[in-house]
Amino acid sequence: MSNVLTHYQYLHSIPEPGFEEVKTSAYLAEKLAAAGFKVTRNLAGTTGLVAEYDSGVPGPVFGIRADMDALTHIINGKKEFRHTCGHDAHSSMLLAAAEEALASGIIKKGRFKAVFQPAEELGAGALKILESGVLGDVDYLLGMHVRPTQECPAGGAICEMRYSAGCQFRARIKGKQSHGARPHLGINPIDASTCAIAAVNAIHMDPRIPFSVKCTRFHADSGVFNSVPEFADITFDMRAQDNPTMKEMREKVIRAIENGAAAVGAKAEEFEFYTDFPAAEGFEPGFAKVVRESVAEVVGEENIIPAFNTSGGEDFFCFPVNLPHLKVGFVGLGVGAEPGLHHQDMHFDPKYLENGVSIHCRVIKKILG
């Protein structure tokens, strides 16, 4: 048995939000250095860190990436950080596997990198890791995420998580304020937004590729009920199973908003992108086979799900999108997570984390052994 439960117990007790994973990264750095890794902290000025081990023998460079951040919840009116997406589990599994790999001496060739990234939930952490350059020489990169029971039963695993592209942005629709008695002197940004949303809802995409777009927020208020407000802020959430579909949809959505608003004389003048996750790409048959074999050895052939399409997003896929040489794998781990990820009461059985550690170690051994 690895140290995964000890690590998990501690990391679970110190949930920290994106880019503020100070105690979390300090703990990881200390344990990794103690295990014999060369640790580099504060990647690109963040809490991100990388632990490297060079076998001294020529060979591939293999990396595993885990995320560290917790979520911010409003619970009984009070802001509270909680690990409701299992990133504490991801960091614990990677730390335990890294310790195990050095202790058991399975790395015979090439180099190994354990990469701990901040702020996955903010959609900004992966970009910082890219900026730091630590993945520039990596040939294979593996990610792992605990899954809810609906997707993967406890004790099972998904060999290839096919995340969707996801993008959330706000548009400001600028009209012209007027008194309710003189609507002809104003330009109503609510009418303009209504036209924009109707146009967005009329977008057709290839129906064979999963996609969706919806308005999730609408704010327009002059402060009184008898005035046409000056502007409206509308937020959209877009999802697409692949990146070309997202690109095409994004262009159509912006065209719909700009022209829908213009239809009544208003102007869509600001687009603020909150998050922008690319869809999964970078899978490669050879590495996929290694990952699948490792997963099957640990959970049993009867408990694997070869691949799963999810409309969820994961900023991990910023890596292969920006580093085309990178071959990636992403495993979904069945841990009995209920009632769902991001739910304030999300919980799972930590005993299944040992499976994640074993999968990591087996992939390390197959690539670098």
Place this chain on the structure above:
Amino acid sequence: MSNVLTHYQYLHSIPEPGFEEVKTSAYLAEKLAAAGFKVTRNLAGTTGLVAEYDSGVPGPVFGIRADMDALTHIINGKKEFRHTCGHDAHSSMLLAAAEEALASGIIKKGRFKAVFQPAEELGAGALKILESGVLGDVDYLLGMHVRPTQECPAGGAICEMRYSAGCQFRARIKGKQSHGARPHLGINPIDASTCAIAAVNAIHMDPRIPFSVKCTRFHADSGVFNSVPEFADITFDMRAQDNPTMKEMREKVIRAIENGAAAVGAKAEEFEFYTDFPAAEGFEPGFAKVVRESVAEVVGEENIIPAFNTSGGEDFFCFPVNLPHLKVGFVGLGVGAEPGLHHQDMHFDPKYLENGVSIHCRVIKKILG
């Protein structure tokens, strides 16, 4: 010269919001009692008051109504009460005219009532005056309002202000919350509201009668940008030149909202009416002639505007709508108000208030002299 400027100076210095006109009504009551009126305060449990004078000789009952409340503004981020609609002027003119009427002994027959109502801006004060019953025996009721320069030049007057019906209400559109990745499991209240607003904007009314309806507020937010919210609150402002048009439009607007929301499976389940002013009615040729002659005698025939249609609202017209026997008049007084009523910096030249006092006195004399 009357006491109008003294009264105005004091009332202007103590702006109080609707139903909280405590100092204002105390001042009015004290002055009216001192002038010889029988004063009844706290009409229907409010700050409203009536000052009565009975000539002892059979004759008509004539009333003049003034409003007392100030507006609430947010100025440099701080809540502040200001008399930006001139109700301090209206109360001052009526008080000064009432004093003058008794002092000069112009009331020879019938009875006179000076009615001071609270909360005109809230659209609720007139209903309280109705509830108190003080208008039950009134035959003629006169109202007066200062006007902005655009409508009536300083020193002039409008003999008949034809206010529009105005109504503001909020509808709650209930959908069903869902994650942005699973929009098919929810019902988007923003889409439902978009359908409702589009349906409202498609309403046709007789184009010969001025009307308008517009959405003035839109709030929908689950707290995060990647969830479909549970509900949306949309507020509408409706105006119509006459009451049958408002009634028909209101039915069509509610039908549009209910069915627009239902088109995507949502439900319009709450309608909260903030204000509901009827359009001007109750004008009667005989009384209109008296008012017009009085106005012309004071400001000069060349400075009168016989009638003016405004899309603004005035809760005064709750009186004739609810008391069909009542003959009403409503004068607009040109005082040089700039830049517009309800503007936080609204100002005018108080010297023109003497015209209002004189008009009141002349109408009193013509009806009760």
